[in-house]
Amino acid sequence: MLHEIIIAGFGGQGVMSMGQLLAYSGMHEDKQVSWLPSYGPEQRGGTANCSVIISDEPVGSPVISHPSVAIVLNKPSFDKFEPLVSPGGILIVNSSLVDKKSSRDDITVIEVPASEIANEIGEPKVANSVILGTFLKLTNAVSPDSIIEALKKVLPERRHNLIPANKVALEKGAELINK
Amino acid sequence: MGKVLMKGNEVIAEAAVHAGCKYYFGYPITPQSELVAYMAKRLPEVGGLFLQAESEVAAINMVYGAASAGVRVMTSSSSPGVSLKQEGISYLVGAELPAVIINVMRGGPGLGSIQPSQSDYFQATKGGGHGDYQIPVFAPATLQEIVDLMQDAFDIADRYRTPVYILGDGMLGQMMEPVEFTERKAAELPPKDWATTGTRGDGGPKITNSLRLDPDDLEKHNNHLQEKYSKIKENEVRFENYLTEDADYIVVAYGTVSRIAKNAIKKAREKGIKVGMIRPISLWPFPEKPFYETRENVKAYLTVEMSAGQMVEDVRLAVNGYKPVHFYGRTGGMVPSQEDILAEIIKMAGGDQ
Missing domain, CATH: 3.40.50.920 (Rossmann fold)
Structure with a gap:
């Protein structure tokens, strides 16, 4: 099992935290993981991103040229990473913020109206968890329970009230694939 | 204590604390600033001292002072900052003072970029400052390897009375991986009877100094340094x-x-x-x-x-x-x-x- 994931969006959209959650969860499941952030000038122009690897074997290069999964949360990230997804890979698009359509027929493209779903849940902050729910359903990279465990570690105590909403968001995200 | 997920810069800092480093002098620079921040928080917890100097030049000279007193001391920077430290590093070598110097390399020359680079290899391995000298240089590839190499770095610094470099790059400093801090037995090291901690009536004054005006004396000192480098070449080579x-x-x-x-x-x-x-x-x-x-x-x-x-x-x-x-x-x-x-x-x- 080898998942090479790139998560990209605006700075402040929670891109780095999403990646760290995945890495924590992978570690929690005794998998080999690495997390590599973009930093500095390449973030200008709207594509803060991080590369996360979850694997059964020790991680070689932490740098990903062609992700097996790209999660894009804004338009510049779509433009940058849609062409790079490896053939047979998955592109998950936050369709609440990106109105572009992929023209590639060699990858699976999943559009997630994350903000709308989060608003339905009544907690706009959990939009990224909706997307994570979709991602986990598609890949089984880690279990949603591990994400919740990781959230308990990553979130400060005063934010633990958000955990139930995150749980619902993960489920709603997964349901998009069942349909 | 099990595995923890940490940034490379933080691993360098925590590994140094595990290796018994209690003193840190430095100045922030991307992409290694997390290391400075971590030390600021961590060293007071173990009864150590963190000091953000007014410049890299000041920091390396503070390292000289602390090393003279025989404590385990470290500084860190990224490429342009390490260039500023070169005079002090040459003095550390001349006075035979143990210290660990971290370079989380970024693109150069000049102020360059803040992205990862390995272009300070010459500076680290071929001198960098003035005079005939070599410094042991270790380059970890994973965050777990940092843990082992930091301990080695401090041991080698003390054993041979020399500064030691850890050379990484921006990627290594910024990335996260699970690491485990395993305790290991302290190495057997010679006593620091040269440290300037007072004579207590046990002999003449103790002096750490890199000035030797008598050429004959300085040549002898250089011969002594070269003998030391031969021993390091014999004993401290590492590869995979x-x-x-x-x-x-x-x-x-x-x-x-x-x-x-x-x-x-x-x-x-x-x-x-x-x-x-x-x-x-x-x-x-x-x-x-x-x-x-x-x-x-x-x-x-x-x-x-x-x-x-x-x-x-x-x-x-x-x-x-x-x-x-x-x-x-x-x-x-x-x-x-x-x-x-x-x-x-x-x-x-x-x-x-």
Whole structure:
């Protein structure tokens, strides 16, 4: 099992935290993981991103040229990473913020109206968890329970009230694939 | 304590604390500022001292002072900041003071960029400051390896009374991986009877000094330093051989680039090219033995660096004309991709196979 994931969006959209959650969860499941952030000038122009690897074997290069999964949360990230997804890979698009359509027929493209779903849940902050729910359903990279465990570690105590909403968001995200 | 997920810069700092480092003097610079911040928080917890100096020059001279008092001390910076420290490093060498210096390299020359680079190899391994000297240089490739090498670095600094470099790059500093801090037995080290902690009536004054005006005296001191370097060359070489037993071709890379190269090597093997890797862990002393052992049997070497070609000179010295040594490098903060390295391997092996 080898998942090479790139998560990209605006700075402040929670891109780095999403990646760290995945890495924590992978570690929690005794998998080999690495997390590599973009930093500095390449973030200008709207594509803060991080590369996360979850694997059964020790991680070689932490740098990903062609992700097996790209999660894009804004338009510049779509433009940058849609062409790079490896053939047979998955592109998950936050369709609440990106109105572009992929023209590639060699990858699976999943559009997630994350903000709308989060608003339905009544907690706009959990939009990224909706997307994570979709991602986990598609890949089984880690279990949603591990994400919740990781959230308990990553979130400060005063934010633990958000955990139930995150749980619902993960489920709603997964349901998009069942349909 | 089990595995924890940490940033490379934080791992360097925590590993230093585990190695008994209680004193840190430094000045923030991207991409290693997390290291400074971590030390500011952590050292007071273990009864140590963190001080953000007014400049890199001040920081390295504070290191000189603390090292003279015989404590385990460290400073860290990134490329331009390490250039500023060079005078102080030469003084540390001259006065034979143990200290650990971290360089989380970024693109140069000048202020350059803040992206990862390996272009300070010459500076670290060929002097950097003035005078005839060498400094042991270690280059970890994974965050777990940092934990072991930090302990080694402090032990070697104390054993040989020398500054020691840990050379990483922006990627290593910024990335996160699970690490485990395992306790290990303290090494047997000579007592620091030279430290300037007062005489207590046990002899004459203790002086740490790099000024020796008498040429005869200074030559003797230089001879003594060279003897020390011979011992370090004998005892402190570290490297990793990866799939070299049956290799027709060998890639040479260190630090994070070696990890990218490993991916390329796996792909090349799938294409039927028998390629392996020599990964120098100590950059000085440079591991010559794995080249002596392979240079008669392999067909060629390929050195890959995030520089315009620095370590490749040491590789060529070790291969000594036996076989061609090719080079592939990226500069300025650009990172070679595994596809690029694979293409270079295929080229070295004589085209598509």
